[in-house]
Amino acid sequence: APLRAETLGPVTDELGVVKILKGQPILIGGYASQSGGDTNQGIAELHGAELALKDFGGKVRGFPVKFNTEDAQCTAEGGQTAATKLAANRQLVAVVGPSCSSGARVGAPILWNLGIPSIGIGATAPGLTATDRPAGFKGFLRVVPNDLKSAEFQVDWVRSKLGLGSVATIHDGSPYTEQLVRAFEKDFVAKGGKVVASEAIGPSDNDLRPVLTRIAGRKPDLIFTPVFVSSTGFLLRQKGEVAGLKDTPVLGGEGVFSANIIEAAGPAVIGFRIVGPSTEQFSQRFPSFVKAFETEFGEAPTGGFSAWGYDAMLVALKGGEAVAKADADGNLYIGRKALRDALFATRDLPGLTGKLTCSAEGDCGASIYAIWEFADASPTSFAPGTNPKKVFP
Amino acid sequence: MPDPSDLLLDVRALGKRFGGLVAVREVDLAVRRGSVHAIIGPNGAGKTTAFNCITSFVKPTSGRILLDGERIDGLAPHRIAAHGVARTYQNVRLFANMTAIENVLVGEHLRLRTSFLDIVLRNGRFHREETAARARARDLLDFVGIGPRAGLLARAMPYGDQRRLEIARALATRPRLLMLDEPAAGMNPAEGMALVRLIERIRDDLGVTVLLIEHHMRVVMAISERITVFDRGAVLAEGAPNDIQNDDRVIAAYLGTRSTQEAHAVKLRAEARTA
Amino acid sequence: MSSFDIVTSSFRIHRRRGHAVAEAVRAGAFAGAAAIAFALVGAYLIMDRRFVVEDIITLAQTVVLLFVLGGGHAAARSAARDGATAATAIGFGALAGLVAGLLFAAAILLVAHVGLRSHLVAASPMLVRAVTFLGAPGSAVAAAVLVTAGTAAGSVGAAAAMLRADRRTAVLIGLAALLGAGLFRDVFAGLLHNLPGLAALEPMVFGVGGVTPVAAAVIAVGAAGLSLVLHHRRRPPIAASTRRRIEGVLLVVLLVLVPLVTDAFVAQVAMLVGLYVLMAMGLNIELGLAGLVDLGFVAFFAVGAYTMALACSSDPRAAVHLSFWLALPLATTIAAVAGLLFGLPVLRVRGDYLAMATLGLGEIVRVLVVSDAMKPYLGGSQGIIEIARPSLGGWTLDTPLQFYFLALILAALVGLVSWRLQHSRIGRAWLAIREDEDVAQALGIDLVAAKLLAYTVGAAFAGMAGAVFAALIGSVYPHSFQLAISINVLAILVIGGLGSLPGVVVGSLVLIGLPELLREFGEFRYLFYGIALVVTMHLKTEGLWPAVARQEATDA
Amino acid sequence: MSKVLEVSDLTVAYGAIRAVRNVSFRVEPGELVTIVGANGAGKTTVLNALCGLRDIRGGRIRLGTTDITHLPPQDRVALGLSQVPEGRRLFPRMTVAENLEIGAYTRREAAAVAADLEWVLELFPRLRERGRQLAGTLSGGEQQMVAMGRAVMARPDVLVLDEPTMGLAPQIVDLVLDALRAINANGVTVLLVEQNAYRALEIADRAFVLESGEIVMTGTGAELLDHPDIRNAYLGYDA
Amino acid sequence: MAPRHERLEALAEWRRQSTWVDGVLLAIRLGVAATILVGFGGSLVAGTYSIGNIASFVVFGLTIGCIYALVALGYTMVYGILRMINFAHGDVMMVGSFGGLFAADALSGAGVLEAAPLLSLPLVVAAGMVVGAGVALGVERIAYRPFLHVRSLAPLICAIGMSFVLQYAARGLFGSRNRAYPGFGWMERTFEVGGLTIPMLQVVAFVAAGVMLAGLLAVVRLTRLGRAMRAVAEDRDAAALVGIDVGRVIVATFAIGGAMAGVAGVLYALVFKQITVFLGFSLGIKGFAAAILGGIGNLPGALVGGLVLGLAEALGPALLLEGFALPAPYQFKDVIGYAMLVMVLIFRPQGLLGERLADKRA
């Protein structure tokens, strides 16, 4: 059914109004990769979102919030099906997710065409929030920063701060890592650096020594690789076994910002640097977030994306709180267009990763980065600030 | 030596080795058109191996095989079938999970001509051919005497019927030469004699030359015009049934002197003659 | 003989049965172990968030309850078989329930008081809280409640076992209907919403998370009653063939009508089912008929999808710009050629060797597609986006429903072609090859030609599915073409019934449709999927809709 | 040492078709009994039911004092019931020697097994030179010899044979039947299904005629051999 | 060289006997040879790698190859007897690997691991074996035994189902994070042989694979159980007829195969030092590939197949792809592995050491 203006209770909205009866919950949807190769990432994100809901008190304007999640895998068709399934419930007000750009590319328009805004978690493809994006994406925001920005920051650090002239890159064939690598390479070359090796592996490869040998032959000053925890663990451990790479520094991506990388890489994690949020909030709140996460779900987040899940949920809840209106009988009304606008109008919202401010295109990520370095190989020592500690800026 | 143009199958100096074991050595075999020709010989003499060479189930080590003057050795088995050679197997090899009639229809495959397009469109050509094929298959099942069991799964049939079905399936390819490997095995003497009549009809009514391996002497003697005796891979003797029966070497190597079976066969032939 | 052929021996291995008490304890222990596994694997918590009956009983509770009911039922059955009276049998059921309850309670106490979490991540305080009804979480009272509930449930299960067969069926159907309504709440709610005149019913029947209590009672009692009535109405006996025909017609009606009256999600799922039907029909030609295993089948799907993408996208890599209707046959043809090329090298490879060879070829295709080396032509891991939707005289197909009908029409077409091929000399040749290659060849069947034809036709069907898939999604990514899809299609064939066309449809419905409906249980979806595969095969070894009812039901 | 084999009311069905119906018979210790019947009469089915390869629909089977109706096949072998199955069923990729040795799988006394092996090789001298050949590559007749040898190696009390002379050269047929008589003379009870009805009846103490799954006639071997119906239907004198 | 007319005659004979398929296959063979030559030559010319590098690759390849081989042994065991691929085998290995981890954790908690690393290793391996065997028995019970008497692909599908169940149940039970495997001090050492650094672990892997193969061969060739296994493999009914308890033999086979998977799991973990619940799937496929490559059902074949596959993956990109100057050649590691597999099967459809599948006996 095409969206049309509607007036229910005290709310008039050009895209329709969701009416929540007294005592009923407000529905927020979530979709992420909960099965397939990127299972860990998706689960961590949704769990992060759940924690945000918990921290928020579980309620918006006295109405309990119910979080309905669906599995989007990390594929276009998964995103499409999950989004369609979420959208089938007319009571849904907003959606958190998905984890992958391929899913967002298909899923976000499905949701927005029904007036449901969605807040991406791991979908970093620049095109999703480009100024010339199609109309279907006008209801799409994301708390995770756009690849281009993180690349810019990292290149800046490598080129200007460290003054390194050559890098080798490795991606694992996933759209996410490949995109980051390409953005990095492009910027790096633009800033006068040289990409001496541009390699790729498979996500389930476990013996990376041959590819590292190849890289060693090119003598890069640094290896940039945003691959996930397993692969990073193999890479760091095996790097030492390859002649000529022992002292080559490695810079990793946000995907491994977790305690788990310490376990995966063992002693080799020391000196490993990753990019991550830089803000005060992050330094202060992330450690306790990890604690809470562990108590709630039995293990610490395995990848680096749980914080984005948290922030996405936060944005959604805040937006809902801002626009929901109650009538005399105690029913609640949320205007769809109003909610979308409220989400896009998010300013300086103190999230887990920093102060969230959404641009007109929907980029809400704090995008204030830091380089973090691991200093301790004990898995229990994970505590952003000390291990890893911020080395730049 | 018979007139070469009279020969349907002409095997010259056929040899087959398995590693160190010579299963068939320098075998010459000439089967006359329109005849029933039997191969007998002790177990392990190489009879089945010779069959396998002729039908390209195994690749002969040496020798040539001519069908109607044309060389067929070394050709892929389906091309040999297309030349008009069909066979049955010592250990029955039916399509166990297909019905009797389906088994026969597979045999007709070689003679069916409908194209992929005909089949997809189900045009008149397809229907005509399919109807005719089914009718022929039923005729063949009747011919071998298992018409009433057309709808039974092959593996649910008793051993003797399975042997008949195998013959029907082989006949469906419309062979010039039909090769039967111990068709009477698993049949009692009475059933064996029914088989003899069937083989005669195959030769006379269908005009198919038959080459068979058999250990049942009653069957062999009752039906074959010529007999080749194998022993240890080589031809021990060849000739008409009477000569073979009385050949001392054959008796020593194969028939056995005490063979009551042989005695029965002789008796039977005598009866058949007088009848 | 190999994995993909038959495995058989004529005798069964029987389990020796023990004394009724031992059997009851065994049944109880099984139920308890199942419940514990269900809890510790984490499924309890996620399913505890869903109500079956709104605010009364959650899905998780239902599942545990069903385990214990089943245990009591089994114990009572086995006692009754040994000649126990109804009362004693119910006693045995209670015993089973008690055992199950004790085990479960013990496990929960262990979780509550001993730190198991370093190894078992779901052994959480939340779990303890979730299974506590009375008393403090992890307290003796809470445990006692669990044990009592277990005993009661075991008795109820046993009592059900003592009912007359028709009543037992009625109870079962009533419960199943209720569970179905609760589990597939969204679907049925959508259905009510869309059916004219029934929209008002929706809020009465369904709450936010499940069925409302009143509706639950109505559904359960109604279904049970209906089952009883149907059972006792004298029906004229229906011939098996007529029955099959009726079932077939019903299936078709279902396929056409249901997506029409439900929501976009059902249409979307139906659409995916349709695509898998296309693929499975293709594999059915290869495996079901010709006996050629193919674990790289997804490659043809990929070829179809990428052809469509490269023919209809606005991406600069696109070679040509065709309309969907031209690209579809093109994709089908190119996939068929791919099938031919696949077939050529592996022609002489048999059985499991063939499985591995095709699996390898499929993986090769996938890696090629994702690779940086091919990125200039195929888009690498970023795929190809902005594939134009099919349009017909200015009318553009874009809803899942429209695509569904497109897939349905194609499936019907392909089904017809399949059926005709199967019942022709070509189909018979394929079957013969499956049964005995050597003999088939000796009968004059050209193995090479027949096998290649099977590969080509199978690949064409899969390519067609891929093409529609690409147009539906509007983009293609290499990650959509995993080995899992090939395995899935294989499972569809076997679950449906190898070589059976209606089986393909039923198999796709079950293996694609149901998991889609379970999407909300995300991380546990494949766990349930795996269990479903196992259970289905145990219940219907020949598949849900076997090719032909062969007469050898009990035979090897 | 020898045991009685008693079958009562045996019924075996394939799906809805009852291939063997209420068959009862008894084989006394030390007897040699043969079952005669046309194609599809149900002979193989009876034997498979005896050996536990086929689930039975009804009836009881007793071996000596033990009710073996529901025992799995291997337990029946251990109790002394061995079969030479139709179609030989050798282990094709094991050598001839291994095939023979595995026949004694249930036995542990090495010396006695070795002695039996020697005896088998005396019965079938041809096998001696084939000890290391794979059984699957033997000719049909050679395989049949191995099959018999294998069953004998179990030193059974009751030996059941399904068409042991199928595919054997006439000379070997004599040999096999002689061997069978020798085995029987050693005290082994023998139940023989044989298409070569003349020879079977000749050596049998008693015989049953099975028709369409039912026993229609019994008698001593000699009686049946002279019975006109038998002569017509199974010996082919009418041909 | 044979005289001209003889060569002509041979050609004519070939033409008479061959069809177009033979021609195509010949073309494929020539194409493969040409590709390999060009790639190999190109790689040599490119000279990216030193001899030392290549020697290291060989060591890497042999190590991972040993792990493939151990997985393949389990496949081949079960296949040999049931003629069925146990699709859940990779996941049995994963669970075995976790069994070893928990044992190591316990030992470490008790201080034994550090105090007696040499003694702890067998304990950890044993834990892996026991757990692997136990899970394999579960798989047998659920996926195979109920279907012994029927003719269908049900066991295959059930095994696939069990693979999902094991994977996702393990995920639910143990969580999805990567787990560090404890090191055993003495195994972390390396030593030099002719300028080549060889880690002790590699030697351990090699020895383990060899010992396991020898043990299995001994069981199959020499023991009563082994003979029974072969008999059951060939003809289940006939085996029962000579008094073999078929059910028990199958159970024993699964147990051995599962124990083998357990060893593989622990060894994998020792070499690569971290495990997750998802490691079973891809390693399972590789193990399957290795088993097929070597000739499934053939025990030495499993070892050969594993080593060859490992070597191909480690060396292929360096020796073949370098010559084509492809970007990111290591992305094609699996392509090389599978392509080699397919090639081998084209030339030898029965695998490297496999016997002809069907000797055409009529």
Ligand SMILES: Nc1ncnc2c1ncn2[C@@H]1O[C@H](COP(=O)(O)OP(=O)(O)OP(=O)(O)O)[C@@H](O)[C@H]1O
């Ligand atoms: N594939 C093979 N490998 C090794 N030896 C073989 C093979 N096939 C047959 N033989 C041997 O070749 C010889 C001839 O066997 P063949 O089957 O041709 O005998 P036959 O004359 O048909 O005997 P029978 O009458 O017993 O069937 C036998 O000794 C047999 O063992």
Ligand SMILES: Nc1ncnc2c1ncn2[C@@H]1O[C@H](COP(=O)(O)OP(=O)(O)OP(=O)(O)O)[C@@H](O)[C@H]1O
């Ligand atoms: N697997 C099966 N499925 C269905 N029916 C079967 C099966 N096996 C045998 N039958 C049927 O059972 C009946 C008896 O068969 P059986 O094999 O016991 O006969 P037989 O007396 O041994 O015959 P033969 O002398 O040919 O070996 C036959 O009618 C046959 O069609």
Ligand SMILES: [Mg+2]
């Ligand atoms: Mg022979």
Ligand SMILES: [Mg+2]
């Ligand atoms: Mg029989």
